[in-house]
Amino acid sequence: MAPRKPPNQPQRKPKRKSSKPRAAAQTTHGARRFLKPTKWALVILIWLAIGLGGITAWYGWDLPDISRLETPERRPAVTLTAADGSIFARFGDYHGGSVAFRDLPPHLVQAVVATEDRRFFSHGGFDPWAVARAMVANIRAGTIRQGGSTLSQQLAKNLFLTPDRNIRRKVQELLAALWLEARFTKEQIFAIYVNRVYLGPGIQGMEAAAQRYFNKSVRNVTLHEAALLAGLLKAPSRYSPLRHPGNAKSRAEQVLKKMVAAGFLSAENAAAAPRRSLTLNRSRATSAHYYADWIMARAAAFVGGSKGDLVITTTLDQRLQKLAGSKLGAGLAGEGKRRGTSQGALIAMSPDGAVRAMTGGRNYQKSQFNRATQALRQPGSAFKLFVYLAGLEAGLDPDTQLVDRPINIKGWKPRNYSGRFGGKITLSDAFARSLNTIAVQVSEHAGRNKVISAARRMGITAKLKSHPSLALGASEVTLIELTAAYAVIANQGIAAWPYGIIEIRDSTGSIIYRRGGSGGGRVVDRHHVAALEQMLQKTITQGTGRRARIDRPAAGKTGTSQEWRDAWFIGYTANLVTGIWVGNDDGHPMKKVTGGGLPAGIWRDFMLDAHRGKKIRRLPQPDRGGIEALIEREGWVGKD
Numbered sequence: 083m084a085p086r087k088p089p090n091q092p093q094r095k096p097k098r099k100s101s102k103p104r105a106a107a108q109t110t111h112g113a114r115r116f117l118k119p120t121k122w123a124l125v126i127l128i129w130l131a132i133g134l135g136g137i138t139a140w141y142g143w144d145l146p147d148i149s150r151l152e153t154p155e156r157r158p159a160v161t162l163t164a165a166d167g168s169i170f171a172r173f174g175d176y177h178g179g180s181v182a183f184r185d186l187p188p189h190l191v192q193a194v195v196a197t198e199d200r201r202f203f204s205h206g207g208f209d210p211w212a213v214a215r216a217m218v219a220n221i222r223a224g225t226i227r228q229g230g231s232t233l234s235q236q237l238a239k240n241l242f243l244t245p246d247r248n249i250r251r252k253v254q255e256l257l258a259a260l261w262l263e264a265r266f267t268k269e270q271i272f273a274i275y276v277n278r279v280y281l282g283p284g285i286q287g288m289e290a291a292a293q294r295y296f297n298k299s300v301r302n303v304t305l306h307e308a309a310l311l312a313g314l315l316k317a318p319s320r321y322s323p324l325r326h327p328g329n330a331k332s333r334a335e336q337v338l339k340k341m342v343a344a345g346f347l348s349a350e351n352a353a354a355a356p357r358r359s360l361t362l363n364r365s366r367a368t369s370a371h372y373y374a375d376w377i378m379a380r381a382a383a384f385v386g387g388s389k390g391d392l393v394i395t396t397t398l399d400q401r402l403q404k405l406a407g408s409k410l411g412a413g414l415a416g417e418g419k420r421r422g423t424s425q426g427a428l429i430a431m432s433p434d435g436a437v438r439a440m441t442g443g444r445n446y447q448k449s450q451f452n453r454a455t456q457a458l459r460q461p462g463s464a465f466k467l468f469v470y471l472a473g474l475e476a477g478l479d480p481d482t483q484l485v486d487r488p489i490n491i492k493g494w495k496p497r498n499y500s501g502r503f504g505g506k507i508t509l510s511d512a513f514a515r516s517l518n519t520i521a522v523q524v525s526e527h528a529g530r531n532k533v534i535s536a537a538r539r540m541g542i543t544a545k546l547k548s549h550p551s552l553a554l555g556a557s558e559v560t561l562i563e564l565t566a567a568y569a570v571i572a573n574q575g576i577a578a579w580p581y582g583i584i585e586i587r588d589s590t591g592s593i594i595y596r597r598g599g600s601g602g603g604r605v606v607d608r609h610h611v612a613a614l615e616q617m618l619q620k621t622i623t624q625g626t627g628r629r630a631r632i633d634r635p636a637a638g639k640t641g642t643s644q645e646w647r648d649a650w651f652i653g654y655t656a657n658l659v660t661g662i663w664v665g666n667d668d669g670h671p672m673k674k675v676t677g678g679g680l681p682a683g684i685w686r687d688f689m690l691d692a693h694r695g696k697k698i699r700r701l702p703q704p705d706r707g708g709i710e711a712l713i714e715r716e717g718w719v720g721k722d
Contacts (some may be wrong), residue, residue: 159391160381162374164398165438165584171374174284174391180277181289181300183269189305190288192346193312194276197337199233200344202272207234207256207263234259237275276300281311282318295323297363305347306355309337323362324447331356369407372442372452373398377582384586384595391589396582402430402439405691410441410662413684418664421673423649423680426664427453428688429565433659435578437562451667458544458558459663463516463626464641464650464677465555467567468537470513470521470617472528474610475536480510480617484520491550496522499642499676513617514625516640518554525553539605540567541579555641565652565661571618571637572654574702575611577602615701618653627651629682632689634698640677647671651681656699658692660685 159174183191195202231239238258262271281291291311292300303311313321313333323330338352377396385392406428414426430439442452451457486504489496496518503519512520525533530548537546542564546557562580569578579602586595606614618637621627626640630653638653647669652661662681665672675681 158389160378161391161393162377162398163393163395164400164403165396166400167395168400170370170398170400170403173374173378181273181287183273185301186273186276186288187301187303187308189341189346190276190300190303190308190311191272192341192344193308193337194233194272194315196340196344196346197312198236198315202233203268205232207232207259231255232259233275234262234271237262237271237278240278240280279315280318281314282322285318293363295362297361304355304358305338305351306334306358306360309334309341309355310360312337323360327362369410369441369446370398370400370403371446371450372454373403373437373440373582375450375452376437376440376442376455380583381586384583388588388594392594393587394583395585395587397432397436397438397584398582399438402692403441405688406430406439406441409684409688409691411444413680413687414444414664417680417683418675421675421680422666422670423664423672423675424666425453426662426681426684427457427561428660428662428684429454429562430658430660430688430692431565431569431578431580432657433569433572433578433654434576435566435569435573435580437580437582438658440562453663453667454561456560457663458560459648459665460557460643461555461559461564461650462641462643462648462677463518463521463555464564464639464652465537465557465559466513466516466521466553467571467614467618467639468540468542469525469528469533469553470509471536471540471606471610471614472532473509473524474613475607476528476532478509478524478527480508480513480613482509483507484509484512484523486512486517486519489519489522491522491526494550496551496554510617510620514620516621516626521553522550526550537567539577540570541577542567555643561650561661561663564650565659568639568652568654568661569659570606571611571614572656572659572701575604575606575608577605578659612703619701622653626676626678627653627682629678630686630689632686632693634693635701636689637701638682638685640682642676645671646673646675649675649677649679649681651677651685653685653689654701655689655693656701657696658689660689660692662688 159172161169162171162173163169235255238255266274276288278287280286281288282294285291285294288311289300291314292298292303292307295310296303296307300311310321310323310330310333313330313336316333320326321330321333335356338347338355341347342349342352373396377394381392381394410426410428414423418424418426425443426441427443428439428441429437431437440452440454442454442456443449483506486498486507488503498518499516504517507515507517507520509520509524530550530552533552534546534548542559544557544559544563546552549556566578566580569580570576572578581597583595584597585593587593615637618639619635621640622630622636622638627638630636630638630651632655634655636653636655638651641650641652642648648663648665649672650661650663652659654660662685664675664681664684
């Protein structure tokens with residue numbers, strides 16, 4: 083049986099006759115099928131663009147103002163001047179102003195490009211070849227040794243205040259780099275980079291680095307100096323020519339080799355460059371910086387929230403400061419080395435407390451710890467000034483006789499340095515010979531609280547323990563406070579608080595602070611000043627301080643702590659009060675160094691040169707009142 087045809091078979095013919103409309107329908111249907119994915123692709127592209135724009139806005143909204151990049155910012159500078167107006171220190175960023183690209187030496191530009199971004203002048207801010215090269219090198223090395231950032235990206239990185247390393251930061255760096263490339267020419271970007279790049283503590287930009295390290299403008303640096311500056315970019319501290327000259331030299335040689343590899347330099351010129359002498363500016367690390375640090379710490383209380391540049395006029399005497407550093411250094415290098423003494427400090431001030439010189443150690447570059455103002459050490463017999471003042475105020479006088487004998491205070495038995503006892507002796511002689519047993523008797527007679535009170539009135543703020551050993555200087559003090567206390571006697575009993583700031587002005591010349599008077603007034607009775615000065619003079623002429631004798635009237639006191647851990651000499655003339663301390667930072671005993679030995683010798687050497695050419699003056703006598711003043715004025719007392 084034949085298969086049955088579909089019922090609609092006869093109707094096929096007419097449909098063939100209408101083939102043109104059918105083709106049109108098929109075309110419309112195909113177009114719809116084509117437009118549908120195109121439409122969605124367009125929608126996706128639009129949303130991608132919106133998303134990319136949103137991401138760009140999100141990551142870029144807090145980018146810094148690119149238009150301000152050409153003028154590098156810096157921290158306010160503080161300039162310190164000595165009493166004569168000469169500059170001796172400067173704090174803040176070293177900054178020599180912006181340098182245009184056209185003023186940069188070609189060899190400096192080539193050194194930076196060769197080491198940091200060889201394709202800088204050909205890429206658009208991002209260098210995929212450099213990234214790929216760095217990745218291969220790091221994989222081979224098994225550690226991160228190279229980076230692929232361009233100079234534009236490095237500049238962008240320097241715009242951010244925080245050192246965060248995350249995706250947001252990297253995206254912002256890239257956006258800022260592309261923004262820079264669109265906004266500035268290559269020459270402008272390069273100039274901005276070298277004017278802003280960090281090259282060490284307080285050193286911002288190549289001009290500042292050239293001034294700091296070579297004392298010249300970056301416009302005038304030699305090929306070797308340019309290589310050294312470019313070498314700093316990798317690690318400013320590690321390759322500092324002052325702190326690590328060996329590292330800096332090796333790094334500069336690497337930079338020269340990179341310049342040869344980049345075709346900027348011949349091998350012969352690269353080899354010849356390091357052979358030329360390199361003069362470094364080493365003036366910063368001097369003993370005056372102990373003084374400068376002390377001034378900066380004190381200035382904070384006077385300047386408040388000032389954000390501009392400041393000029394601080396100080397009491398420093400540059401000649402005395404140089405003497406202080408040289409005499410202390412010579413003493414420690416000579417006798418100090420033989421006697422196991424590694425450190426020391428010296429401070430010199432006018433009788434009113436104006437600090438003229440300060441050396442807080444033998445080498446500021448190696449140790450910035452200021453032993454003149456920060457170190458608390460036992461003063462030994464130098465503390466007896468306060469003991470004898472308390473004794474005088476309790477009714478004793480220089481001619482009072484006490485017995486030099488064994489003493490036992492609840493099991494504590496002080497001994498004299500000689501180990502012997504001499505019987506009856508006046509206070510004046512006992513002070514000059516620095517007898518411990520007499521000092522303890524005077525302290526116990528006056529009362530330890532009175533001794534502490536006397537020390538406080540004369541400027542000692544350190545903690546003082548009310549033990550019997552207080553009389554022998556067992557409590558720790560600083561050199562600056564102890565020297566200022568002796569200045570009270572040199573100042574005829576008037577308080578002598580140590581100071582160093584005379585005036586502070588801002589960048590417009592307006593006065594922010596100007597010192598008035600000391601304001602302490604009289605803290606020691608004039609009669610007691612005369613008695614103490616007599617005993618202090620006798621210490622130098624006949625007592626333990628004989629090594630400190632100089633060519634003019636002087637007064638002073640020695641001090642030695644237990645086991646020779648500290649040795650002091652504090653003394654003065656009519657012009658100057660100077661204190662010396664020597665010892666070891668770790669408290670290790672010296673080889674029998676006493677206050678009358680090395681410290682007295684340093685004091686003598688310093689004071690002789692400090693007074694050279696100055697008229698010899700007697701020590702000023704305290705003002706006398708009462709009947710003595712009346713006799714001096716009228717020659718007699720009263721009338722019938």
